[in-house]
Structures are given as C-alpha cells and as structure tokens.
Amino acid sequence: MPGLSPRRTDPPSPSPTRTTATATAAATATATAPAATPSRPAAVPPPATSPPAPAPPPPPIEARYRVADTFPGGFIGELSIRNASRGDLGWVARVEYPGGRVVTAWLEGVPQGTFQDRRGTLVYRSGPDLAAGSAVALRFHVEFASSRPASCVVSGRPCGGL
Template structure:
C-alpha cells in the first residue's frame, strides 16, 4: 500500500555531488626535530706546554711542564696534571714568583702567581710518588701538554 506524500526509503548511499567540498581532516601535527644546541667550546688558551720526567728514583720522580705564553699579552694560567693513585708531594716554579698548588687524589693543580709575559716561558716542576711517570692527563689552561723525551 502506498500512502500519498510518502516515498519509499532509500537504501543506497547518496552519490557525491560534483561541487561538494570535502572536509579534510587536519594534517597530523608534526613537531620538527629539535637539534641540540651545541655551544662551541671556547678555544684553548694560547699556551704551549711540554711535559717531561727529569729524574726517577725509588718510589717516585721529579717531572716538569715547560709553559710558554704564545700570545701577545700577559696571561695567568692553570696547569693540571693527573696521576691516578699517585701522591703529589710538592710543586714549584723555577726562578719566578710562586703561585699556588693543590695536590689531591693524585691530581696536581697549579695556578700561576703573576701573569706570564707574552712570549715568555716558565718551568713548573713537581715531585710525585707512587705513580707511573706517564700522567693520565696534562693540560695548561685547557691546552693539552706535549710529551718530550724521558729523564735527563
């Protein structure tokens, strides 16, 4: 039976109209990768440092670091020499006013007294016991020491 004014139900999906705009889903949210900010390390101070053992004896040795200021200005400096398991007995500068040093857990840290004049050099000498003659590290104001020949 057909009732006037009513039409049968449609069961197929409606076909798209040519002018219909499709609502696109928003693009996926992407976060650009974050590059770690790399602050460049400051350049090492303008020093040339040369390490060598001067004298070896039973249980210890005397070594030195020749420190040369290669800049055009007078500069203070800090030397650090590490001997894991060793013992720093003493440290001194040859022929110039002394700075200050600490020797803890086999690490010698020496801070210059007066600034080292441009183009000048100074010898930092030290007595170490209960350690090998080759330090684990040696640097002067951030610049690694070069190793020179053995005991004289």
C-alpha cells in the first residue's frame, strides 16, 4: 500500500521485568513443591513401660540366734524374735541339732507357747500372737549337740547370727 511503511515481522524481545518475575515464580514453585517421598509405615509408639516394682516389704518375722550360756554336756540357746510387720503375728521356730536332745524351751516374760523335741529338732509354736513391732526371747536347753545348729528358721525365714 502506498504510503504505508512495512511492518516489522520479528518477534518482540521479552522485557527484563517480565523475565525476572517469571523466573522468580518458577523458583518459588519448585522450592515449595513437596518432594516425592517413598511410602513408609506409620510411626509405632514405643511400648508402654510399667513403673518400677516397689521395694519388697521387710520380712514380717526376724530372728537372731545366739548362745546364752554353755556348760559341760550342753548349752542354753536363744532366739530373739521380732515382729517387723504392722499387725500381730503368730510364729513357729524350728532349730535342728542332729544327734542332740532339746530338754526344754520357754519364752521370757510372756505367755508360753508349745514346744516339741523331734530327735534333736526344736519346734516351738508361739502362744498369743506377737504384737506388731515387739520382740520376744525364746530360750532352750540343749544337750549332746554342737551349739551351732544345722538349721534355724522362724516362720520359714532363716535366722541371723549363724
């Protein structure tokens, strides 16, 4: 056409502002896009732990053996028996002297229980229950045996002092 100048046909250059904004948007999208992660099982909570067990209570009956007196052919043995519980308890003492003979047994200052000599084994059953926190002395006369017993238990618990 006459009088018209030819048009330019090359594409326009992108403006610097638009290029920077597009690059920034692309970088932001890449940074915030969640990364693909492999599938993993759900977290398993650690097993529940039980609280530590409380300390065992003291033995309800405590006994301590000693030799109170010696003489030719025999001796007087003694068990100091203490009720360490919070309630009154009965008890049974068993002291073994193989080959010996238990002549008699008695409690000091309290009502008596019952005693048996079974071929050198003293078995003494308390009379009235022993009050909580109190103690009693069981004495016994033994002949023809060592003053150290083969065994000594009170209500199933070993005696101290041996």
